[in-house]
Amino acid sequence: xxxxxxxxxxxxxxxxxxxxxxxxxxxxxxxxxxxxxxxxxxxxxxxxxxxxxxxxxxxxxxxxxxxxxxxxxxxxxxxxxxxxxxxxxxxxxxxxxxxxxxxxxxxxxxxxxxxxxxxxxxxxxxxxxxxxxxxxxxxxxxxxxxxxxx
Amino acid sequence: xxxxxxxxxxxxxxxxxxxxxxxxxxxxxxxxxxxxxxxxxxxxxxxxxxxxxxxxxxxxxxxxxxxxxxxxxxxxxxxxxxxxxxxxxxxxxxxxxxxxxxxxxxxxxxxxxxxxxxxxxxxxxxxxxxxxxxxxxxxxxxxxxxxxxxxxxxxxxxxxxxxxxxxxxxxxxxxxxxxxxxxxxxxxxxxxxxxxxxxxxxxxxxxxxx
Numbered sequence: 001x002x003x004x005x006x007x008x009x010x011x012x013x014x015x016x017x018x019x020x021x022x023x024x025x026x027x028x029x030x031x032x033x034x035x036x037x038x039x040x041x042x043x044x045x046x047x048x049x050x051x052x053x054x055x056x057x058x059x060x061x062x063x064x065x066x067x068x069x070x071x072x073x074x075x076x077x078x079x080x081x082x083x084x085x086x087x088x089x090x091x092x093x094x095x096x097x098x099x100x101x102x103x104x105x106x107x108x109x110x111x112x113x114x115x116x117x118x119x120x121x122x123x124x125x126x127x128x129x130x131x132x133x134x135x136x137x138x139x140x141x142x143x144x145x146x147x148x149x150x
Numbered sequence: 151x152x153x154x155x156x157x158x159x160x161x162x163x164x165x166x167x168x169x170x171x172x173x174x175x176x177x178x179x180x181x182x183x184x185x186x187x188x189x190x191x192x193x194x195x196x197x198x199x200x201x202x203x204x205x206x207x208x209x210x211x212x213x214x215x216x217x218x219x220x221x222x223x224x225x226x227x228x229x230x231x232x233x234x235x236x237x238x239x240x241x242x243x244x245x246x247x248x249x250x251x252x253x254x255x256x257x258x259x260x261x262x263x264x265x266x267x268x269x270x271x272x273x274x275x276x277x278x279x280x281x282x283x284x285x286x287x288x289x290x291x292x293x294x295x296x297x298x299x300x301x302x303x304x305x306x307x308x309x310x311x312x313x314x315x316x317x318x319x320x321x322x323x324x325x326x327x328x329x330x331x332x333x334x335x336x337x338x339x340x341x342x343x344x345x346x347x348x349x350x351x352x353x354x355x356x357x358x359x360x
Contacts, residue, residue, distance in 0.1 A: 011283060011298070012278045012281060012283045012284045012287065012295060012298055012299075019200075020199060020200050020273065020274045021196075021200065025167075025168075025170060025171045025174045027196045027199075027200070028174050028178060028192065028196075029174045029177065030196070030199070030274075031192045031193075031195045031196045031199075032174075032177055032178055032181060032187060032192065034195060034199075034241055035187045035188070035191060035192065035195060036181065036186060036187060037241065038241065039186060039187070041186065044241075044242070044244075044316050045316035045317065047316075048263065048264060048266060048315065048316035049316075051264045052263035052264045055263070055264050059282060060281070060282055066277045066278070066280055066281050067277060067280075070265070070280045071170075072170060075170055075173055075174060075177075078177060079173065079177065082177065082180075082181075087180070087181070087184060087186065088180050092180070093173065093176050093177065093180070094176075096176035096179060096180055097169070097172040097173045097175070097176040098172075099176075100166070100172045100175045100176060100179070101166045101172055104163065104164045104165065104166035104167070105163045105164070105166060106163060107163065107164045108162065108163065108164070109162075109163065109164050109165075110164075111164070113164055115179060
């Protein structure tokens with residue numbers, strides 16, 4: 001990396017007063033953390049310790065947007081905190097994330113995704129339209145004859 | 151969930167979101183099952199931080215301190231209590247310290263460890279506050295970083311950098327702009343920018359809002 005690259009990489013990314021979150025998941029993990037804190041489950045200093053370590057251990061990747069990096073670190077830190085608090089360990093969280101993936105894969109597009117779909121695809125999700133879905137039988141003689149001549 | 155017949159789409163499945171979104175969904179569903187969070191309250195909480203808590207709160211504190219010497223004294227002595235007088239407090243605002251800019255001293259705030267920031271008075275931190283370059287460089291070369299923000303200080307002015315942490319969060323009380331004698335608090339508030347309260351900016355000159 002030459003000097004100019006180093007300077008560019010180290011530039012402070014100035015902004016105007018933009019949106020607080022870049023994506024709903026960032027807002028969600030933030031809100032989960034704050035709500036759990038407000039319930040008294042942990043001290044803020046405990047959180048600062050964990051997220052500080054995580055930021056140091058997994059710094060922003062080249063080209064990663066600041067909020068993406070920050071809330072990626074936040075999410076990892078929150079997972080660690082959840083494990084520390086004995087709420088759920090890492091493997092449990094990974095399994096649950098995988099269940100959600102399966103739930104998406106098993107849920108027809110346009111339908112709300114529910115965790116229950118993870119290993120049980122909706123039974124009546126997508127009937128194939130090989131034939132007409134409803135038939136009203138012909139009643140006039142002419143048509144009946146045309147179809148089934150006597 | 152009861153499986154119900156649905157509309158007859160061509161898609162057989164829903165494309166799963168990114169890994170990190172799935173991880174957040176995992177956290178949310180587990181916390182909800184254990185009744186440790188109230189999913190109905192999450193949106194309200196997000197709304198508060200997206201729309202209701204922001205630097206206008208801090209600007210109100212600053213404008214009052216500029217207008218009311220006794221309030222300013224209380225603010226400098228016990229910031230948390232003085233800020234609570236205006237109704238602002240809560241998460242990340244429990245232990246506040248206000249540092250005053252003067253003709254001789256300019257203060258600027260950082261959190262070198264993560265992103266500790268006074269949410270009740272400033273809202274959530276801006277992008278750059280959370281970035282690694284700001285967190286490291288403001289300590290090493292504060293004057294150059296301030297220049298990047300458009301703040302050029304006389305060499306004779308001392309620059310103090312304050313490192314926020316879990317125990318203490320800082321708010322900068324900017325210098326009151328000249329030619330604002332007799333202004334109401336509401337008028338003064340308009341001169342107080344977010345960056346002025348972090349120290350990466352100055353209050354706007356009086357001419358900017360007249």
